[in-house]
Structure formats: structure tokens, C-alpha cells
Amino acid sequence: MKAYIKPAGLRFTILTILTLLLLSACSLTRKLKDNQALVRHVKIKGVDKEFDEAAYLYIDKAQQPNNWLNLQFYLTFSKNGKRNIGEAPSVLDSNLVEYSRLQIQKFLRNKGYLKAKVTDSVAIKNKRASLTFTAEEGPLFHIRKFQDSIADPNVRKLYRTNRSVFSHIQPGGRFDTDSLAYDRDEFYLVMRRNGYFDFVRPYITFNYDSTFNASVVDLKVIISNPIGKASHPVYTINNTFISVTNSNGRTTGKADTVQVDSQLRFVDYSHKFKPKIVKTYTFQKKGELYDVDKQTLTTSRLSELNVFRNVPNPTYTKLPDSTHRLDVRLDMIPLKQMTDRVEGEVLFSGGRYGYNIGNTFTNRNLFKGAEILQIKTNWSILFDNNRNSANSGGIENQDFKIGGSLSFPGIISPFKLPVLGKYGVPHTTFSSNYELFYQKDLVTRQSWINSLTYDWAETSRKLHSFTPISIEFSRGTIVDSARAALERYNRYSYIYLIGRTVFTLGSQYTYQLNANKLNSLDDFTYFRGFIDLGGNTLSLASKLLNFPKDTLGQRKFLGYTFSQYTKLEGDIRWYRHLGGEQQLILRVNPGIGIPYGNSRQLVFEKNFYAGGASDMRAWLPRTLGPGQFNRASFYNNSSDLNRFKYLDQFGEIKFISNAEYRYKIANDFFGSKLKGAFFADFGNVWRLNDSTARSENGSAAIFKFNNFFKSSAMDIGAGFRLDLTFFVFRLDAAFKFKDPQFSGSDQWVMLNHFGELFSHGTFKDNYYRDNQERYHYMQLNFGIGLPF
Secondary structure, three states: OOOOOOHHHHHHHHHHHHHHHHHHHHHHHHHOOOOOOEEEEEEEEOOOHHHHHHHHOOOOHHHOOOOHHHHHHHHHHOOOOOOOOOOOOOEOOHHHHHHHHHHHHHHHHHOOOOOOEEEEEEEEEOOEEEEEEEEEOOOOOEEEEEEEEEOOHHHHHHHHHHHHHHOOOOOOOEOOHHHHHHHHHHHHHHHHHOOOOOOOHHHEEEEEEEEOOOOEEEEEEEEOOOOOOOOOOOOEEEEEEEEEOOOOOOOOOOOEEEEOOOOEEEEEOOOOOOHHHHHHOOOOOOOOEOOHHHHHHHHHHHHHOOOEEEOOOOEEEEOOOOOOEEEEEEEEEEOOOEEEEEEEEEEEEOOEEEEEEEEEEEEEOOOOOOOEEEEEEEEEEEEEOOOOOOOOOOOOEEEEEEEEEEEEEOOOOOOOOOOOOOOOOOEEEEEEEEEEEEEOOOEEEEEEEEEEEEEEEOOOOEEEEEEEEEEEEEEEEEOHHHHHHHHHOOOHHHHHHHHOEEEEEEEEEEEEEOHHHOOOOOOEEEEEEEEEEEOHHHHHHHHHHOOOEOOOOOEEEOOEEEOOEEEEEEEEEEEEEOOOOOEEEEEEEEEEEEEOOOOOOOOHHHOEOOOOOOOOOOOOOOOOOOOOOOHHHHOOOHHHHHHOOOOOOOEOEEEEEEEEEEEEEEEEEOOEEEEEEEEEEEEEEEEOOHHHHOOOOHHHHEOOHHHOOOOOEEEEEEEEEEEOOOOEEEEEEEEEEEOOOOOHHHHOHHHHOHHHOOOOOHHHHHHHHHHOOOOOOEEEEEEEOOOO
16 A cells, blocks of 8 residues: 655644654653652673673663653553553662673673672662663683593594584683583584484583683583483484375375385375475485484475475484484475465555556465466556546556466476575476556557576575576557657657567576575675676577568567667675664665667666665656656647656666665564664666667766766655564655756755745746646655565
């Protein structure tokens, strides 16, 4: 659902809310009892800078100062805690202060300051408390000597072989109990990867002897044997039993039972699965050592097939003999095979309104091998009362799409390839899509796209998508009166672009790095590179076979001109964690499309566009650029301005950059986490050269390095993100700061006309006179998911 709010109404709403919140804050201290105080400030002194932020986390949550907005939500909406909204006031509690002091002291000692002492002090003024925790860290203790005591010789060998890989404990290093816990966990996993099914963490203990005067520690790791045994048993995998229930989780009726091989027995109560797909992603093989990583790999890949609702960890049964073998059992519940999802959104903006309705039908497991068939339809209609005052029901434009895709797990190829399932389930996808676009008094355009795509993961961080063949056919029909009007403005290139029939045969490749970290708060760099090559094979064949030419001298295939081009696009992002749930993201998104050989211009659908909820957020999609293109100075009468109001603005070159600061506002906002963001966007699209830009204000639309900043747009804004765990609702308000359609200092619309941000004035009146539409500083964008 998209809704656009009038600026005056938005301003009144914001002022009203802020007034209520301020009144709530002022009344809080009056509600406290005489012996109560609100914790407003907390300070920790004497802690090494390396641990300062971590030490703060050991202060009890109820004694940490409230997030101001969190507190106001509680006071305004929770009805004294009856509703779970916001954050209750942090009232001073001496018991919790003492508890916090001890926790900070324990934390410092765990970090090697074994003589650390922490004291606390409280200052109260006007029922507002300030807490100060002062630490005397003392000397930092280091490890002088490290040795091990391991009774089982096989375990001893395994420990000494792998210790250099995982251990954080080294002679001369800081004594740190967190490092001891880390080493314990890491060696526990080493054991579980090497057949030690019964091994548990308590077998690993640490003894240390500290010499206080010398500030050193002698450390020993002890790995004990099971009580009454001379060694730890090593287990191997025996038989595997996998069952699939009905979609309701029941095991009623007669099942399909197959003994797949000497290891795997497959039982299917749903009668909808072939055993091959389960066997392919069962990584624990008979006779191999038990390995917890292969166990996790099996359950993860079976879950990623997206045909099972629940893939639990398997259960293991020890054989009653002395061979130390394990029988494996895995019981899975399938998802419903067929589902149908309807989605819709409504648009209101000034005199424009419209709707978008979509339907997705999914058939999981079409051929009993986890194949997924999806059929999607989408219908969008836009009305504009400003242009259809005589006929308010008139359709301005509409777009109908229908497509199907069939995805197979694994790589389908004439060559024998290894199973690429270690880091993710690979897929082979066949797809076919049709689109019909109609714009009133301008054009009707149709396109068909058919493709074959392979997706696979090289590692958990590196993803690949390769489309070896993509066949596209597009056709446009321009209304005669629109063609005549475009010819008056010498827009022959646009006529040629949207009105021609063209065939494209190409290939695409996408590489992604660190996509698996996009929802984390880690410091990392994300990269996505995309290349699209079209027409090169046909160009070579046309020369060898002497394909016929059209009137413009371009070669034809099957009676239609084919396009030839190269398109490149990059997306580079730098994510930096600023503590807590604060994050800074910097993004650069450049792209270029170059027609050559058999093409003078890119295919219409291959061009770049700016504006929308994910790049230049203060502009509607396809309404920015190219370069300094200005509609009012180009079209010299109001009828043509209205006729070409929705003419797409595009370019062969794109450069978009974004900066966004994200932070947490409220932990509990009507049961969800509320986050905020401040952002700035910079960039535009441009035409490549004179031959493609001659009809759009000439050189003003062309990309030139010495004109880059002048022809770029800029916006600033803020937004909210309602985090529902599974997805995020997003609302951004973006404001135009620099608009390249104007000249010189007039581009700085925010600085020059700030007084007209939410009201009318000379600037907006002049713009309306010249452009036959209102100038909108602000654009509200509502969406699902983060912008990038």
C-alpha cells in the first residue's frame, strides 16, 4: 500500500505528536515518589578504552538511561505498562546498582585484570540520578606458561594438531577467560567433526595458577576421559532412515517405501517425492566418521529446497553392539504443494491515483524432485484527474505482465558436474515473460523475454548467476499524432527507440560478494557486478551468412533488426558498525550501456533510469535527467507538456551514490522494533554522446566529466523502519536539495526556496506556469525491505 500525505497535514501531525511527547516528559518527574529518582546519566571511569563500550553492557538494563523516544512512547501510549509499548522509566534501585558494580568488576577480572576493583557513586538532583562507576584495574595479567594434560592419546594428537588453527591462548598473551571459553567451544566442534559423538564441553577444564606479584598466570588445559573408560569412543555412520509425512504432519495411510541403497531407506507418506533429491543432499555417508558439520549441511540444504516446512536435526541411535555405529533418522514435514498469493498497492499523489494488483501461483515439487513452478501476473493502472478533467475515468497508462518460471535444484547440463551444494543449493531456472505497456496518446509496447539461468554459490560469501541465453523480442507502436509532435521537436532518436521492433540474443552474468552479511551489523564491503552482452553471436553469424539489411543498413535476423550492445553495472557498499544498533552505509552504483555494431541505441528496456525508493528518493521513478534536461525549456506549448508528461527520462550512463545512517529508536513499538535513518542521495543518468542526446537539450543531457557535478541531483531525508523480524516496513521522506533541471545557483532549490518547502510561493507558482504541474520538494516512499 502506498499513500502520499499532503505536506501541510504532515507538518501539523508531527508538531502535534512532538507537543504530546514533551508534555509527557515534563509530567514524569512529578509522578515519582519522594524517595525515587530517574536515572538520566551513567558514566564509567578508569576502564581501558578497548573495553569501555563492552563494560557499559554489564550495567543492568533497568539502571541504564532510557532512550528518550522509547520513554516517550511508554508514557504516551502504554497506559502505565498495560500495553507493551516503549520502555518503562529507569528508576534508581540500589540493589541493581550494586549488582551492576559487581558485574563490571567481574568483567574486568575476566579480561585479565585480576586485581580489579570497582566502586560506585550516586548523585541526585531534582529527582534525576547520575551514576558513576569508577574502576581501579590494576596490572594486566599475562600467560607465562601453557601446557596440556590429555589422557586419551588420540584426543591429545587431535588437540595438538589443530590448536594452532583455533586457539586464542598463547604464552605472553593476555589472560582472558573469554578466550578460554572460546577455545573450549572450538575444540568441542573439532571433536564433533571427527567422530566423537558423545563428547561434551565439560570434559574440557582449565586450571591456572597466578603469581600476583609478577602479574603472570601459568595455564593448563585438561581434557578428561569418560568415567570408567580409557578413551573417548569414535562413532561412524551406519544406516539412514528419512521419512516425509503428510503436509499436516501425520503419518497415516500407506507410504511409498524405497530402499535407495545399502545406507538410505526412504519412506514418503505424502506420495509426492522422489528419493533422488533427498539422497543428493544427504552428506553423511555410511562408514564415514560422524561429523556435525555434515549434519548441519544436510539439514540446511534440505531446508533450502523450499519444499519442506520443517527439517529438524536428525536423531541418532547407537547400535547395541560394540562397533560404535550410529543409525540416523530424519523426519520432515512438506509445505503445501500449491499456494496462491495476491498483492496490491494503491497510489494517491495530487490529482493522480491508481492501483497495482499482482498474483503469484506457486507449485512446489512439480515433478516430485523439488522443482518449483511460479506463474506471476501483474496489472497496474494510473489515472490523472489533472489531465482527464473531462473524463475522470480516463486511463493515463497501464502495464500488464505475465510470466512463468520453472526452477530445478542442481545444474542441468550435458556435462557431468559435481554437486555444488556445500555452500548452497544450485538452481537451473527456465523463464518466459510477456509485458504489454500502454501510455495514453503516445505508445503501445510489447515485449517477450525467454531465458535460461544458473545460480550457484562458490563459498558462503561468493554467489554467481549466469544466464547463457536470453532471447528478447520487443515491439512498439506510436500514436500518429504523438509521432508528429515528437518530430516537431526533432526527437527522432526517441521515436526510433520506442517505436521499433527489435530482436535481442544475449547473455548475462552477476557476481555478488558478502550478500550473506546484508542483514548483519558487521563491518564489511558488499559488491555486485553485472554484465550483459547482446548481439555478438548474431553479428558474427550475420557477417558469415550475409544476413539481409534494413533501410538503415542494419542486419536482420528472422526478418527483424537485432540489437548489439554491452551493459555494465556495479553496486559497491561499505557497511560500518558504529556501536549498538547504529550503522553507516556508503554506496556507489555506476553503470554504462554501449550500443555498437548493429545498433545505434540501446534497446529501450536496457537503458538506465533514476528516481524511486532505492536511489534518488526525492524523485519519482523515471522523472530525473538525463543530465540537465528541462521539460519546460524543451516543449514550447502546454498541450505538448501535458502530452509528454509521462515520457520516460533515461540514459546510457548512470551514477548514483547514497549515504545512510541507521539507528534504533524504540525496542518495543507495538510489539516490533522501530528504527530510524538519515540519508543523502547524489547522482543522475546521462546520454552517452551526441548521436543519442541530440533531441534532449543537446549537450545538457550528455555525460561530461567537467559537467558532472553541475548535472547531478542531490536530496536529503529521513525515515522509519519497522522491523518485524521476517521483513521490514519502510517509510522515507526525501527532500530535493539540488535539482539539475535548473541553471546556476537556481539548482540549490532547498537553500534558495526553503520557505516554500510546505507552502506555495513565487518559485512554485512560476514552476506551475512553465510546467503545468506543481513542484514537489518532498517525496514519501513506502516499501518493504531496506533500500539497499
